[in-house]
Amino acid sequence: MSKVVLHIGTHKTATTTIQDMFWANSELLEQHGLIYPRLLEKQTGHHGLVINWEKMPKMFRLPDGDLGTLKALTDRYADQDVTLFLSSEEFSRDRCLVDAAKLREVLDPFDEIEVICVLRPQWQFLQSVYVEVSRGRCPPRPAKVVEQAIETSLYEGLWVDYNRLLERLEGAFAPEEITLMPFDTCRHHPGGIVGAFLAHLGVDLTADQLQVVNEGASNVSPMSLASFAASIIAEPKYAPLWLVNKTAHALRQEYGAGVKPCLFTRAEFHRLKTHFDASNQTLAQHPVAQRSGFALEPFSPQGVTLFREDISIAYWVRMARFGFEAPLNASEKTGKIPPAGPEQGK
Known part of the structure; x- marks a missing residue:
């Protein structure tokens, strides 16, 4: 067959x-x-x-x-x-x-x-x-991402x-x-x-x-808030990889090697949760979903250690000290992030 x-x-x-x-x-x-x-x-x-x-x-x-x-x-x-x-x-x-x-x-x-x-x-x-x-x-800024997703069902x-x-x-x-x-x-x-x-x-x-x-694990994404921070710095151009690596390195130094960031603020997260938890419940009742017992769990921030509004002035100061010139180090250009070093954590 x-x-x-x-x-x-x-x-x-x-x-x-x-x-x-x-x-x-x-x-x-x-x-x-x-x-x-x-x-x-x-x-x-x-x-x-x-x-x-x-x-x-x-x-x-x-x-x-x-x-x-x-x-x-x-x-x-x-x-x-x-x-x-x-x-x-x-x-x-x-x-x-x-x-x-x-x-x-x-x-x-x-x-x-x-x-x-x-x-x-x-x-x-x-x-x-x-x-x-x-x-x-x-x-677009994350707030616009939330607005578009809720209003149009597309992003x-x-x-x-x-x-x-x-x-x-x-x-x-x-x-x-x-x-x-x-x-x-x-x-x-x-x-x-x-x-x-x-x-x-x-x-x-x-x-x-x-x-x-x-x-x-192919095409693994960088940390969401590292991409956000790099994009803010690079606007109106897009952030090159070396800059994303720097913002990610700074996040680990400022908030610890195990930082688990969320792109959204708590209020944005709650707004997405309210809207899409309801639509996911509807999906779970569809015959296609019920045939295999498919269901998405309600949104939970469990595991998230850093929301967007938690980014502190100290983080941006740390980034400013790093400098924003393209590196000469080829490994940094290609995405290999150096260890956080002795300053890891606050």
């Missing part, structure tokens, strides 16, 4: 880790019945398969295009007793879901279709996307109200073809999120049997 699994993210749920690990271990996975196509030499995700992605970066473009490649994969594997696993978080973008029905039509020859969507609490999702945005341009074209995302998916896929998975549960699975996916896909392998890539 043939099956195709479409892993659509969402963004910032260890998608790159899954893609890197599956790409590097594609031959081993194939021996166990899971096909992870290596479509491009240096791109481990299948972003080029997203239909009609406007302004698709050239590095993602496939020689046979999106539909041509999808049809070729279908022709090759739809009559084989294998599972074809396709992964791109870009499939979950609002602008890309408009062609979900066409995507479903191309994949129809498979005996079984499954769409997997991993979700995390919205406050974590928003701050992670904020950090990702800040890598290439100056992001950067990504659904923050997951009920709306599910509505879009149901326009093309049957409810029984859609699987929701909680990010926190997946990452605490034996073997982490890779282990969780191997188990869900029925692959007779454990994560520790795979070749490890990037120490098992």
